[in-house]
Amino acid sequence: MRATMLMLALLTAGLAACNEKPGDKVGNIAATDAMSKAEVKAQVDKVQLKPGQWEGRFTVQDIDMPQASAGMKDQMKSMMSQTSLKYCVTPEQAANPSGEMFAGQENKNCTYGGFEAKGGAVKGQVSCKSQGGTMNAVMSGTYAPEHYAMDMDMKMAGGPNGMTMAMTARSEGTWIGSECVTDK
Numbered sequence: 807m808r809a810t811m812l813m814l815a816l817l818t819a820g821l822a823a824c825n826e827k828p829g830d831k832v833g834n835i836a837a838t839d840a841m842s843k844a845e846v847k848a849q850v851d852k853v854q855l856k857p858g859q860w861e862g863r864f865t866v867q868d869i870d871m872p873q874a875s876a877g878m879k880d881q882m883k884s885m886m887s888q889t890s891l892k893y894c895v896t897p898e899q900a901a902n903p904s905g906e907m908f909a910g911q912e913n914k915n916c917t918y919g920g921f922e923a924k925g926g927a928v929k930g931q932v933s934c935k936s937q938g939g940t941m942n943a944v945m946s947g948t949y950a951p952e953h954y955a956m957d958m959d960m961k962m963a964g965g966p967n968g969m970t971m972a973m974t975a976r977s978e979g980t981w982i983g984s985e986c987v988t989d990k
Contacts, residue, residue, distance in 0.1 A: 840917045849930070852923040856951045857900040859986050862979035864888045869973040886975075894986035926950055939964030952981040 921930035929946040947956030
């Protein structure tokens with residue numbers, strides 16, 4: 807779970823800009839732009855992180871749920887934001903970040919497009935279908951062996967009772983040491 811959170815954090819980055827609503831930058835991935843798992847893996851393999859103890863934070867910046875009350879939106883935003891999360895990246899995970907750490911990689915109902923990791927920057931799109939609904943996300947951010955900062959713009963449709971949701975979020979992480987500390 808924590809490994810998935812790390813790669814989700816690395817690859818879920820947003821292009822959220824000022825004065826834009828959540829979901830404004832999200833679109834469908836054209837079939838001609840879809841990337842194979844091997845192409846995505848080749849890009850994700852370029853992300854090099856130090857193994858050891860990491861501390862991360864995931865913050866929902868804005869959320870739009872037209873069918874929900876303001877109180878429900880605030881509660882959802884609070885529930886989805888984490889103040890701090892410590893996790894361990896093993897040497898194997900650091901050497902192969904696109905393995906099980908890549909959230910959704912093995913999901914045959916997801917398509918990927920525009921993934922690129924180059925010069926400390928990472929970006930991409932993912933689109934997944936599940937139980938009659940769809941989730942589209944646009945991602946972009948920066949990474950280095952000891953830190954990352956990612957933003958994402960995500961839009962979900964086809965939820966229960968036709969519910970839709972869009973949100974922008976930020977994920978940040980910092981390497982804090984070579985020894986992993988286990989929770990007691």
